[in-house]
Amino acid sequence: MTTRTRPAELLTVRQVLDELGGISRRTFYRWRELRLAPACIRLPNGELRVRRDVLNDWLEDRAEGAAS
Structure with missing residues (x-):
């Protein structure tokens, strides 16, 4: 499987x-409210997921x- 076809x-x-070093869930959701957190995917069951590449880019x- 190549990188392009790997999920x-x-x-x-x-x-x-x-x-992120054990930050609290409350802090993460506060960052989401402020649009500071990495982009998330909401699954049909309501749970959130963050793609590995999105988290790496965000960090x-x-x-x-x-650079700015």
Whole structure:
């Protein structure tokens, strides 16, 4: 399977919180309200997922010294 045809890895909110150093769920949802969080996908059952590539890009954009 090539990268182009491989489905994107979808992370749960818990996995995203853990990757961000254990921030609270409340903080993550506050960031969503303020449109500061990475883009999420809402599944039919109401749960949220974040694509791995979207999270990586979001983190890269926030790295200190990142070009504006």
